Amino acid sequence: MTASQEMLKANNATDDKSRVRLWLRLLRASRAIESELRERLRTTYNVTLPRFDVMAALYREPEGMLMSQLSKYLMVSNGNVTGLIDRLTTDGLVQRTLRDGDRRTSVVLLTKAGRENFEQMAASHREWINELLSHFSPEEAETLAETLKVFASDWEGEAR
Amino acid sequence: MTASQEMLKANNATDDKSRVRLWLRLLRASRAIESELRERLRTTYNVTLPRFDVMAALYREPEGMLMSQLSKYLMVSNGNVTGLIDRLTTDGLVQRTLRDGDRRTSVVLLTKAGRENFEQMAASHREWINELLSHFSPEEAETLAETLKVFASDWEGEAR
DNA sequence: CTTAGATATTTTATGTTTGAAATAATTCAA
DNA sequence: TTGAATTATTTCAAACATAAAATATCTAAG
Numbered sequence: 238m239t240a241s242q243e244m245l246k247a248n249n250a251t252d253d254k255s256r257v258r259l260w261l262r263l264l265r266a267s268r269a270i271e272s273e274l275r276e277r278l279r280t281t282y283n284v285t286l287p288r289f290d291v292m293a294a295l296y297r298e299p300e301g302m303l304m305s306q307l308s309k310y311l312m313v314s315n316g317n318v319t320g321l322i323d324r325l326t327t328d329g330l331v332q333r334t335l336r337d338g339d340r341r342t343s344v345v346l347l348t349k350a351g352r353e354n355f356e357q358m359a360a361s362h363r364e365w366i367n368e369l370l371s372h373f374s375p376e377e378a379e380t381l382a383e384t385l386k387v388f389a390s391d392w393e394g395e396a397r
Numbered sequence: 398m399t400a401s402q403e404m405l406k407a408n409n410a411t412d413d414k415s416r417v418r419l420w421l422r423l424l425r426a427s428r429a430i431e432s433e434l435r436e437r438l439r440t441t442y443n444v445t446l447p448r449f450d451v452m453a454a455l456y457r458e459p460e461g462m463l464m465s466q467l468s469k470y471l472m473v474s475n476g477n478v479t480g481l482i483d484r485l486t487t488d489g490l491v492q493r494t495l496r497d498g499d500r501r502t503s504v505v506l507l508t509k510a511g512r513e514n515f516e517q518m519a520a521s522h523r524e525w526i527n528e529l530l531s532h533f534s535p536e537e538a539e540t541l542a543e544t545l546k547v548f549a550s551d552w553e554g555e556a557r
Numbered sequence: 558c559t560t561a562g563a564t565a566t567t568t569t570a571t572g573t574t575t576g577a578a579a580t581a582a583t584t585c586a587a
Numbered sequence: 588t589t590g591a592a593t594t595a596t597t598t599c600a601a602a603c604a605t606a607a608a609a610t611a612t613c614t615a616a617g
Contacts, residue, residue, distance in 0.1 A: 253523055253527055255535045255536075255538040255539045255542065256526055256527050256530040256531075256533065256535070256538045257523055257526050257527075258538070258539075258542045259530060259533065259538040259539075259541050259542040259545075260430065260526045260529075260530060262541075262542045262545040262546060262548075263423070263426065263427050263430070263545060264427055264430075264431070265472070265545075265548060266423065266427075266545045266548040267423050267424055267426075267427040268472045269472065269548050270420065270423070270424075270548075271424070272472060275605085279605090279606085285572070285573080285605090287572085287573060287574090303595075303596095304595070304596060304597090305594085305595060305596075308596095312425070312428045312429065312432055313573090313574070313575085314574065314575055314576070315595080315596065315597080316574075316575070316576080316577095316596090316597070316598075316599085317573070317574050317575070318596090319596070319597055319598080320572085320573070320574085320597095321572095321573080324572080339582075339583070339594095339595085340581080340582060340583090341581065341582045341583070341594070341595045341596065342582090342594095342595060342596080343595090343596080363413055363417055366416055366417050366420045367413055367416050367417075369420075370416040370419060370420060371416075372547045373416065373419065375415045375416070376415075377544075378415040378416045378418070378419040379415045379418075379419075381419055381422075381541075381544065382415065382418045382419040382422045384537075384541065385419075385422040385423060385425075385426045386422060387532045388422075388425060388426040388429050388430070435575090439575090439576085445575090445602070445603080447602085447603060447604090448602095463565075463566095464565070464566060464567090465564090465565060465566080468566095473603090473604070473605085474604065474605050474606075475565080475566065475567080476566090476567070476568075476569085476604075476605070476606080476607095477603065477604050477605070478566090479566070479567055479568085480567095480602080480603070480604085481602090481603080484602080499564095499565085499612075499613070500611080500612060500613085501564065501565045501566065501611065501612045501613070502564090502565060502566080502612090503565090503566080
């Protein structure tokens with residue numbers, strides 16, 4: 238084995254380790270934050286995190302979203318969205334409307350109750366995130382967010 | 398309102414936004430990677446991600462782990478671990494051993510089959526991560542991992 | 558020794574999640 | 588127009604996940 242081959246091997250081994258370490262850190266960080274947010278949403282508002290996520294997505298789209306758009310945006314399966322929307326509908330927070338000229342689709346949107354309910358939760362949610370990420374200065378946060386942006390561009394649309 | 402109060406308000410608003418944006422990016426990045434790894438583990442090795450995670454944890458500890466250690470390390474509930482270990486045991490990949498002098502606890506460890514099985518998967522897993530995180534140079538990865546370390550120190554042990 | 562409290566795990570009920578199959582509606586080429 | 592692909596959603600079974608309650612065991616004060 239030549240010296241340059243040795244170099245290459247060593248470099249690859251380093252890559253291997255640092256990227257794996259990065260992934261494990263990323264995963265642990267998001268799991269830790271997610272757990273904490275889940276817990277606070279449950280105890281404070283008696284709402285599950287998936288339901289909050291759905292409502293957050295719908296809140297951004299006053300015109301409503303298709304089931305498939307929700308599925309893609311939240312990166313969860315179609316069947317999952319169906320169940321979540323069923324339960325949110327039962328609770329009067331969300332409604333399916335049959336407009337369009339396409340009878341396969343139904344546009345889902347927040348009800349008035351859903352919007353009001355979400356606005357309350359969203360305020361707390363923002364505060365909690367600022368608390369949980371207080372280790373990062375705004376500048377660091379900005380930089381880090383920019384760094385992580387590559388995923389959005391790369392993977393967007395590849396959802397299940 | 399004084400000028401410094403204006404400044405303060407403006408700063409807080411910025412914090413708010415940048416940290417929330419960071420959280421959303423972090424979440425999307427880890428979900429995207431997690432989805433892709435889940436998919437590849439399923440199609441290539443017919444294994445679920447949670448099962449892989451359990452096996453990875455156990456592989457690092459040849460002496461085995463307590464259920465509660467697994468739960469804490471993986472940041473999932475106790476009951477969840479019970480089910481996962483039950484299924485892995487049924488498949489002969491994991492075993493509970495009743496050593497200790499404490500009959501409340503059982504030490505869980507990989508069987509020979511489990512270790513062999515995991516070693517295969519782990520090699521692919523490492524490659525996939527390097528592929529999926531190839532946007533980051535080893536140096537960037539190292540830096541980013543270091544940045545995300547704060548969570549480990551802050552939250553470790555606060556599991557559910 | 559007894560037993561109150563602590564610890565480790567499992568059980569239970571409910572909800573989430575997936576992937577595959579089924580259903581329903583649309584589109585478009587022949 | 589027909590009907591074969593495509594698209595959108597739902598249904599289904601199995602696994603995953605949580606929180607709370609139950610069970611079992613251990614520990615240590617009295």
